[in-house]
Amino acid sequence: MAIESLEEFYQHKFNWMPENLKKDVGHFNVFNLEDWDWGCNAQVQYNRRDFYKISIMRGKHVYHYADKSLEVDGTTLMFFNPSVPYKYEKLTDNSTGFFCIFKEAFFNEVIRGDIKELPMFQIGAKPAYLLNEEQDRQVDAIFRKMMAEMGSDYTFKFDLIRNYIMEIVHTALKMNPSESLYQNADANARITAVFSDLLERQFPIETPSQQLRLRSAGDYAASLNVHTNHLNRAVRLTTGKTTTAHIAERVAAEAKALLLHTDWNISQISFCLGFDEPAHFNHFFKKQTSTTPGAFRL
The missing domain is CATH 2.60.120.280 (Regulatory protein AraC)
Incomplete structure (x- = not known):
């Protein structure tokens, strides 16, 4: 892009x-x-x-x-x-x-x-x-x-x-x-804010050779030097959603943007978003949007 x-x-x-x-x-x-x-x-x-x-x-x-x-x-x-x-x-x-x-x-x-x-x-x-x-x-x-x-x-x-x-x-x-x-009032809100910032720093994907470095709740917890359970609990208490749900929603949003506004093929987009196989990306995308990447692009 x-x-x-x-x-x-x-x-x-x-x-x-x-x-x-x-x-x-x-x-x-x-x-x-x-x-x-x-x-x-x-x-x-x-x-x-x-x-x-x-x-x-x-x-x-x-x-x-x-x-x-x-x-x-x-x-x-x-x-x-x-x-x-x-x-x-x-x-x-x-x-x-x-x-x-x-x-x-x-x-x-x-x-x-x-x-x-x-x-x-x-x-x-x-x-x-x-x-x-x-x-x-x-x-x-x-x-x-x-x-x-x-x-x-x-x-x-x-x-x-x-x-x-x-x-x-x-x-x-x-x-x-x-x-x-406003300043975050407690530790849960603070760690959630840092997680959210770290998540957003990975986007947007700009070239077909770029790939997400952090893909799982464990990846983010390791980067923040906290236990995965601690991160999951803080994010859920602050937002009502799991860490995994936030990551999936953001990855799905980026997938939509790439499908709509680039001519990259689905394999390239799959690679950029950290999926080992295009089939895994297809399964993820359909679970998030109820449609396939190809159908969404059309």
């Missing part, structure tokens, strides 16, 4: 690149969708990008994010991170809005913690927020302020832009508060 770089983004969209692109490690830019000439049914390619993206889009769209699809009609605030592949399809001609792009380094040593730890940028998090009219006006105004600053010669404009981005983030968090904002 391809990973679109900033250089490729500018070449594909504009056929040019900013002069300071390679010097500007943290790179930031903002765009008005009305400046683009793209027709109905336009879509971007399904892949990962090596940069973050926040967009506000009005109109009817279908978003494909990891293995999920979401059809929206109205104003949507979207958060995309470099770890999750995505694409979107424009279904109406009256789309308007803005989007900004930036590298993780743009926030280095500026915000508390890492940008990827914010709830909307975590893998498996909800990426879409439907806005009402007032929220639409608020977020629209923030994007316009960012565009104005990008055109200014104010010495500290990027400090101000970082504040604008965080204002958009907090607008979304107020709409959909996340438990990720």
